[in-house]
Amino acid sequence: MIFNSLIFLCFVVVTVIINHLLPQRFRSVFLLFCSLSFIGYYNLESLVAVLVFSLFTFYISRNVRGNRVLYVAGILLNAYAVIMFNYFFATREGFDFSYTAISFNINSFIIALGLSFYALQNIAYLTEVYFGRWQPEISYKNLLLYNSFFPKVASGPVMLPREFMPQIDRNAITQERLITGFNRFLLGLFKKMVIADRLAPAVHSVFDFGDANCGLTTLAGAYLFTIQLYFDFSGYTDMALGIAKMLGYDLKENFNLPLRASSVSEFWRRWHISLISWFTAYVYYPLVYRLRSYKKAAAVLGILATFLISGIWHGIGITFFLWAFCHIVYLIFELFTKRLRSGLSEKPSYLFYRLAGIFIVFNAVSFSNIFFRSGSLSSASLMIRNLFSGFLPASWLRDFVAPLAVGGHQVDEFNFYISIFMAAGFLLFEKTINRLANSEAFSFYYTTACVLLIFLLGIFSNGERFIYMQF
Amino acid sequence: MKEHMNTSERLQQVFRKVFQKGDLLISPSTTAKDIRMWDSLTHLELIAAVEEEFGIKFSFSEVMQFNAVGDMLLAISRKSGEI
Numbered sequence: 050m051i052f053n054s055l056i057f058l059c060f061v062v063v064t065v066i067i068n069h070l071l072p073q074r075f076r077s078v079f080l081l082f083c084s085l086s087f088i089g090y091y092n093l094e095s096l097v098a099v100l101v102f103s104l105f106t107f108y109i110s111r112n113v114r115g116n117r118v119l120y121v122a123g124i125l126l127n128a129y130a131v132i133m134f135n136y137f138f139a140t141r142e143g144f145d146f147s148y149t150a151i152s153f154n155i156n157s158f159i160i161a162l163g164l165s166f167y168a169l170q171n172i173a174y175l176t177e178v179y180f181g182r183w184q185p186e187i188s189y190k191n192l193l194l195y196n197s198f199f200p201k202v203a204s205g206p207v208m209l210p211r212e213f214m215p216q217i218d219r220n221a222i223t224q225e226r227l228i229t230g231f232n233r234f235l236l237g238l239f240k241k242m243v244i245a246d247r248l249a250p251a252v253h254s255v256f257d258f259g260d261a262n263c264g265l266t267t268l269a270g271a272y273l274f275t276i277q278l279y280f281d282f283s284g285y286t287d288m289a290l291g292i293a294k295m296l297g298y299d300l301k302e303n304f305n306l307p308l309r310a311s312s313v314s315e316f317w318r319r320w321h322i323s324l325i326s327w328f329t330a331y332v333y334y335p336l337v338y339r340l341r342s343y344k345k346a347a348a349v350l351g352i353l354a355t356f357l358i359s360g361i362w363h364g365i366g367i368t369f370f371l372w373a374f375c376h377i378v379y380l381i382f383e384l385f386t387k388r389l390r391s392g393l394s395e396k397p398s399y400l401f402y403r404l405a406g407i408f409i410v411f412n413a414v415s416f417s418n419i420f421f422r423s424g425s426l427s428s429a430s431l432m433i434r435n436l437f438s439g440f441l442p443a444s445w446l447r448d449f450v451a452p453l454a455v456g457g458h459q460v461d462e463f464n465f466y467i468s469i470f471m472a473a474g475f476l477l478f479e480k481t482i483n484r485l486a487n488s489e490a491f492s493f494y495y496t497t498a499c500v501l502l503i504f505l506l507g508i509f510s511n512g513e514r515f516i517y518m519q520f
Numbered sequence: 521m522k523e524h525m526n527t528s529e530r531l532q533q534v535f536r537k538v539f540q541k542g543d544l545l546i547s548p549s550t551t552a553k554d555i556r557m558w559d560s561l562t563h564l565e566l567i568a569a570v571e572e573e574f575g576i577k578f579s580f581s582e583v584m585q586f587n588a589v590g591d592m593l594l595a596i597s598r599k600s601g602e603i
Contacts, residue, residue, distance in 0.1 A: 180581075314559060329560055330584075338580050341568040348561050380561070387557050388540045394556070 052203075052288050053241050060087070061234075065227075065295045073220045077194055080296060084199040099167060102130050103193050106171045110178045110185040110192075120179040127168040127175070131362060165362060166205045169327055170196045174210045176331055183210045191217050198298070200289040204282070206301045206323035209330075213298075221297040225489045230294030235499040236486040237287030242507035244475060245281035247468035248273050249508075250455040256422055258452075259431060264440035266449050267432055268415075273453075274422050275415040276472050279308060282321070287486070306479055311406025312390070313379040313413060328355050345384065352380045368420045368429055375417035467506065527574075527596055531589070534573050538566045548590030574600060 064083050068076055089096040109123040174195070177183035186192045195213050255262060255270025262270070286303040293300045307320035317325050333351045340347035360373030383390070394402045423429035442448030454465035475482060485495045528546075536544045539557045552558040558566065567583055570592065576599040586592050
């Protein structure tokens with residue numbers, strides 16, 4: 050049940066209606082039932098794993114406060130869940146981003162469904178209870194709903210116990226929330242179907258055909274993947290937040306205009322915020338706190354540990370390691386050039402500094418994403434070889450337009466320009482669009498525009514799945 | 521009051537040294553948002569320098585709860601036995 054599939058849409062509509070009609074005291078049980086059905090719909094393995102790991106976590110948490118042995122056992126158990134499932138995923142199917150195969154290659158992501166995000170939340174819960182910052186749950190149902198709530202189980206946002214638990218059994222469904230939730234859901238659907246999926250063929254063509262493209266075409270492919278990934282993942286998050294809101298829950302924001310970041314550390318404060326704040330709270334700070342007397346060396350070690358673990362969390366393989374390595378290098382560079390950059394930002398003008406920063410960060414992130422997107426080291430190295438050999442195309446039409454506007458006909462070219470226009474327009478007016486989507490007053494124009502654009506320009510045929518669902 | 525001023529001034533010196541900015545001014549309401557270089561990468565370097573200056577140790581939960589310079593000043597006073 051992919052978020053942009055018809056069956057999921059029906060599932061959401063039915064769930065929202067029944068949840069709304071039910072008396073408050075039955076809602077959490079009903080939502081748990083829906084969440085478990087959502088997981089079980091793919092395969093029973095995942096469902097059984099979720100139930101078993103939650104049960105372990107539930108019993109461990111009852112006695113974990115101050116008990117280091119039990120705490121470490123609980124962490125290892127949940128870390129094992131992440132590694133085992135990612136490992137299965139990597140060896141059984143390999144990472145397949147293929148444009149045509151992706152919708153049929155469901156097996157690969159079933160294995161990993163939810164467990165990566167699910168385990169992070171279990172670890173957060175155990176840690177909070179261990180340090181006495183959160184009381185152990187007396188209800189297995191509540192713990193299960195916290196870590197398997199269906200809008201967030203597949204790809205986050207990662208919620209901490211104090212952010213989610215108090216919302217259970219809170220009566221929070223109002224007409225305003227139904228409207229804003231629905232509008233947010235539409236925004237996500239728009240981002241996914243009208244922007245991300247329209248860019249997918251161009252990205253696929255540059256990354257997966259193994260052609261010797263010229264530098265400019267390869268660069269365009271890498272840029273477009275970063276934009277595709279952003280719209281795909283933030284679109285997913287908008288849909289998750291929208292659905293949760295219609296069901297009476299507020300999930301954490303995951304993106305804050307990340308492509309406008311002017312340093313990589315700022316990028317990580319704006320991109321996948323819930324994941325990076327989990328890593329900051331549970332990996333980076335505890336480690337650097339212990340080593341703080343070593344000053345900058347402690348921060349360097351913290352960055353190393355955080356991104357190596359984050360790389361492994363995303364998937365076991367050399368490409369994810371290299372992706373993580375890029376960010377380690379960027380962040381360490383920024384750590385040691387802070388003063389220099391702070392001085393530079395004041396001359397010649399702050400605006401110029403910001404714009405230059407945004408351009409450099411976008412390039413740095415797009416470069417690291419070559420590893421993130423490439424299925425293997427050989428295809429990543431081909432991309433990098435292409436990037437640095439013969440930058441300008443010999444024939445504009447044959448070497449630049451044709452590989453990006455897949456298909457080669459005039460209509461494909463026109464279609465590609467529409468995609469670029471939509472993505473650029475959205476990025477330029479993103480703040481205004483977000484404000485409209487979050488406004489509490491029902492905006493007839495906003496809803497109509499979204500629905501019309503989705504039907505006119507959305508990609509329906511291939512059911513492109515969300516890139517982040519595999520993690 | 522004089523004691524408090526001294527603590528503030530000493531803290532200001534630490535901030536200036538860590539962020540390498542000789543004219544940096546802090547007040548109890550200053551937060552990480554006001555100082556561009558103060559982020560998660562430099563937070564603990566700052567903490568280590570404060571601990572060194574005042575000869576105290578902060579607990580992990582204290583470190584995580586410092587939202588503004590004022591919180592830090594209070595914790596320093598408490599640790600140095602002034603309150």
